[in-house]
Amino acid sequence: MLVKAGTVIKADCLKALTAVADNSIDLIYLDPPFFSQREHSLTKRDGSESYRFSDNWQSMAEYINFLKARIALCKIKLKPTGSLFLHCDRSASHYIKVMLDEIFNSENFQSEIIWSYRRWSNSKKGLLSNHQSIFFYSKTADFKFNQIFEDYSPSTNVDQIMQLRVRDERNKTVYRKDNNGDSVLAKEKKGVPLGDVWDIPYLNPKAKERVSYPTQKPVLLLEKIISLVTSPGDIVLDPFCGSGTTLVAAKLLGRKYVGFDISAEAVKLSEERLANPVKSTSKLLEKGRESYRKNNPEVESAVKSIGGVPVQRSKGIDGFLTTKSGMVPFKVVFKLEDLKSSAQLITQSSAKNKFQQKALLAKFQMKNSEVKKVESEFQLIVFTDLKELSEKLRR
Numbered sequence: 001m002l003v004k005a006g007t008v009i010k011a012d013c014l015k016a017l018t019a020v021a022d023n024s025i026d027l028i029y030l031d032p033p034f035f036s037q038r039e040h041s042l043t044k045r046d047g048s049e050s051y052r053f054s055d056n057w058q059s060m061a062e063y064i065n066f067l068k069a070r071i072a073l074c075k076i077k078l079k080p081t082g083s084l085f086l087h088c089d090r091s092a093s094h095y096i097k098v099m100l101d102e103i104f105n106s107e108n109f110q111s112e113i114i115w116s117y118r119r120w121s122n123s124k125k126g127l128l129s130n131h132q133s134i135f136f137y138s139k140t141a142d143f144k145f146n147q148i149f150e151d152y153s154p155s156t157n158v159d160q161i162m163q164l165r166v167r168d169e170r171n172k173t174v175y176r177k178d179n180n181g182d183s184v185l186a187k188e189k190k191g192v193p194l195g196d197v198w199d200i201p202y203l204n205p206k207a208k209e210r211v212s213y214p215t216q217k218p219v220l221l222l223e224k225i226i227s228l229v230t231s232p233g234d235i236v237l238d239p240f241c242g243s244g245t246t247l248v249a250a251k252l253l254g255r256k257y258v259g260f261d262i263s264a265e266a267v268k269l270s271e272e273r274l275a276n277p278v279k280s281t282s283k284l285l286e287k288g289r290e291s292y293r294k295n296n297p298e299v300e301s302a303v304k305s306i307g308g309v310p311v312q313r314s315k316g317i318d319g320f321l322t323t324k325s326g327m328v329p330f331k332v333v334f335k336l337e338d339l340k341s342s343a344q345l346i347t348q349s350s351a352k353n354k355f356q357q358k359a360l361l362a363k364f365q366m367k368n369s370e371v372k373k374v375e376s377e378f379q380l381i382v383f384t385d386l387k388e389l390s391e392k393l394r395r
């Protein structure tokens with residue numbers, strides 16, 4: 001290879017790619033501008049640095065031709081066992097897929113990976129866009145692939161996991177029985193082979209690895225791609241490396257790496273990140289989405305019974321109700337002896353968020369005097385009757 005592994009080069013990748021030896025790269029991941037038709041810019045939280053790149057094009061044809069020239073070169077640089085992953089979104093994904101089929105041949109199309117994540121909506125008309133696509137092509141049919149297994153879903157029954165299954169004469173899947181009619185245990189099962197929808201959180205504003213580069217991708221996403229098609233010591237190339245996420249993930253996994261970017265600031269930032277590679281862990285991935293639910297399903301069903309929207313990550317607020325005067329947070333209480341502490345909790349949480357109104361929903365009979373006392377002491381509206389609550393509060 002003419003370009004040395006372990007380097008980040010400031011250049012148009014079209015030019016830089018010509019200096020890479022043919023058939024020398026194991027994985028190329030590209031995260032080019034997406035045809036968003038805008039300038040991307042972001043300033044570091046301390047205001048010390050600002051990063052930008054342009055994603056404005058005359059036409060789709062101009063954009064696709066830009067990519068095509070670079071991806072055609074990428075293919076030449078891949079080893080026969082190598083693969084290319086191209087990251088894009090709905091702005092141009094369908095045009096890109098057709099172009100990739102032409103360059104790689106559709107039989108080398110392996111997968112369209114959907115990177116899915118949750119995010120907050122603005123209330124624009126239409127569906128909230130919460131995924132991006134990554135097209136996976138191999139150079140040849142003889143590509144390197146490391147099967148990754150995931151845990152069984154909670155709804156998988158134990159028989160499916162433990163027992164050997166075979167196809168019957170009608171090609172239906174059935175459990176194998178031995179001569180005595182007993183079930184036969186399966187040999188070792190490793191879990192479910194990794195699918196093509198990946199639920200990986202978007203980097204949150206406080207994530208350790210966040211460097212304020214516009215459209216920065218999570219290291220966890222790149223680690224998954226790299227682990228899938230390379231081994232330690234293999235070489236990974238990112239022609240649009242931006243803040244260097246791919247290179248950091250490659251380094252953390254013991255792969256060699258090369259990065260190109262047309263922006264000098266991006267190259268400097270990549271080098272800084274590589275000197276001190278950091279990866280944020282995801283509590284959500286480690287513990288699962290369900291772990292964010294409050295343990296008490298009774299609370300959740302009470303919230304839903306009055307048409308409220310449940311809130312999971314607050315000690316003081318169990319849900320919100322939409323009312324004539326806006327959103328009213330409320331807390332559910334089940335026992336008289338919890339009344340005071342619950343009132344304290346919702347008062348604290350609401351003060352932090354400066355809510356005008358707040359309510360307690362007491363799921364037990366209370367004397368009028370008790371209601372009045374909590375109401376005045378904590379400036380709360382207390383409801384003991386669901387019907388009354390809906391009538392008073394809801395639109």
Ligand SMILES: C[S@@+](CC[C@H](N)C(=O)[O-])C[C@H]1O[C@@H](n2cnc3c(N)ncnc32)[C@H](O)[C@@H]1O
Pocket residue numbers: 011012013014031032033052053213214215216217218239240241242243244245246260261262263266
């Ligand atoms: C979407 S960003 C990449 C973000 C990166 N994956 C990350 O996690 O930080 C696209 C990058 O492509 C770079 N770029 C645009 N045109 C280029 C070109 N012709 N050659 C190399 N880099 C280019 C931009 O400077 C920008 O950093």
